[in-house]
Amino acid sequence: MADKFKSKQEQESLKYLEENFVGDNQDNDLNSIKKVDLSYLDDVPSNEYMVIPLDILPCGLFYKPGTKISIRSAKVQEVQAYSVVDDNNYLDITEKMNGILSSCIKYIYPNGTKGSYKDVRDGDRLFLIFMIRELTFPGGKNLSKDVTCENCGHEFKMELRATSSNKVQKSFVNIEMSPKLEKFFDSRERVFVFNIDGVDYKMAPPTIGIQEIFFGDIKTKIQTDKSPNVAFLKLASFLLHDRIKITEDGIKAKEQEFKNLSMKTFQVLNHAVGLMLFGIKEMKCDCPSCGLEVRTDMSFPSGASNIFVIPDAIDEYFG
Numbered sequence: 001m002a003d004k005f006k007s008k009q010e011q012e013s014l015k016y017l018e019e020n021f022v023g024d025n026q027d028n029d030l031n032s033i034k035k036v037d038l039s040y041l042d043d044v045p046s047n048e049y050m051v052i053p054l055d056i057l058p059c060g061l062f063y064k065p066g067t068k069i070s071i072r073s074a075k076v077q078e079v080q081a082y083s084v085v086d087d088n089n090y091l092d093i094t095e096k097m098n099g100i101l102s103s104c105i106k107y108i109y110p111n112g113t114k115g116s117y118k119d120v121r122d123g124d125r126l127f128l129i130f131m132i133r134e135l136t137f138p139g140g141k142n143l144s145k146d147v148t149c150e151n152c153g154h155e156f157k158m159e160l161r162a163t164s165s166n167k168v169q170k171s172f173v174n175i176e177m178s179p180k181l182e183k184f185f186d187s188r189e190r191v192f193v194f195n196i197d198g199v200d201y202k203m204a205p206p207t208i209g210i211q212e213i214f215f216g217d218i219k220t221k222i223q224t225d226k227s228p229n230v231a232f233l234k235l236a237s238f239l240l241h242d243r244i245k246i247t248e249d250g251i252k253a254k255e256q257e258f259k260n261l262s263m264k265t266f267q268v269l270n271h272a273v274g275l276m277l278f279g280i281k282e283m284k285c286d287c288p289s290c291g292l293e294v295r296t297d298m299s300f301p302s303g304a305s306n307i308f309v310i311p312d313a314i315d316e317y318f319g
């Protein structure tokens with residue numbers, strides 16, 4: 001497709017990708033990204049989607065070898081849909097983020113068949129949202145947090161970044177696997193296997209698909225004044241690691257199994273789930289004044305809406 005048919009924003013983000021993602025900058029964690037032709041999937045221009053290296057994702061370990069996840073920048077209609085997110089409502093934030101992922105992600109199973117954002121691990125949602133943000137605003141529209149260097153007292157702004165650009169270093173630090181879990185990890189199947197009294201229980205961080213169904217279940221129960229079985233839903237989502245959907249009857253059957261677990265099995269699995277906190281752990285960067293590393297917790301300075309809504313848009317675009 002000729003460049004003149006692309007919007008200015010698309011051209012900018014392609015330029016950004018070429019400069020930062022396909023370049024040979026040694027510091028760039030994304031330099032292994034390559035453009036691939038996914039045009040056989042539908043009529044989207046093939047160069048719009050970028051395959052990402054899975055090992056940069058917090059749950060990268062849990063995708064079977066050969067899995068391909070590609071992302072593209074968000075279009076203005078998608079940003080518009082996201083912009084009405086209720087910053088105080090966790091379920092709404094999750095829904096709106098999933099909305100962005102559903103349009104901006106392509107998922108391919110190792111056997112070449114097409115999946116969707118529902119196959120993405122729940123713990124990767126925020127990281128991918130930021131990667132998409134960084135493609136959408138190649139100029140690096142500022143989203144940062146005020147921090148103070150403990151060493152020299154310098155106050156500065158740390159940018160929230162999943163990837164490095166030529167101007168800003170990536171700041172996200174992923175949670176590492178708990179040493180307690182390591183010996184249970186099956187690196188071929190990409191799951192944790194717990195053999196309890198002769199029965200194998202396989203667990204991994206849940207998919208977005210299962211999480212969406214369980215959130216739906218929680219919502220319906222709350223609306224009808226029933227209390228959702230949160231202990232069950234939490235554990236079940238990890239046991240259903242290889243699923244992206246389940247029927248209502250399926251949930252009921254699983255809940256019955258859950259109630260019949262032995263004390264030992266429940267305690268072990270529940271402890272294991274408590275250790276499977278894969279996601280963004282914190283942020284770090286070097287102090288611009290003394291050069292020592294500064295770390296801070298991962299939080300949104302002004303709510304989840306600002307990930308795609310630029311607060312000082314007038315200054316940012318005209319300033």
Ligand SMILES: [Zn+2]
Pocket residue numbers: 149150151152153154287288289290291292
């Ligand atoms: Zn300092």
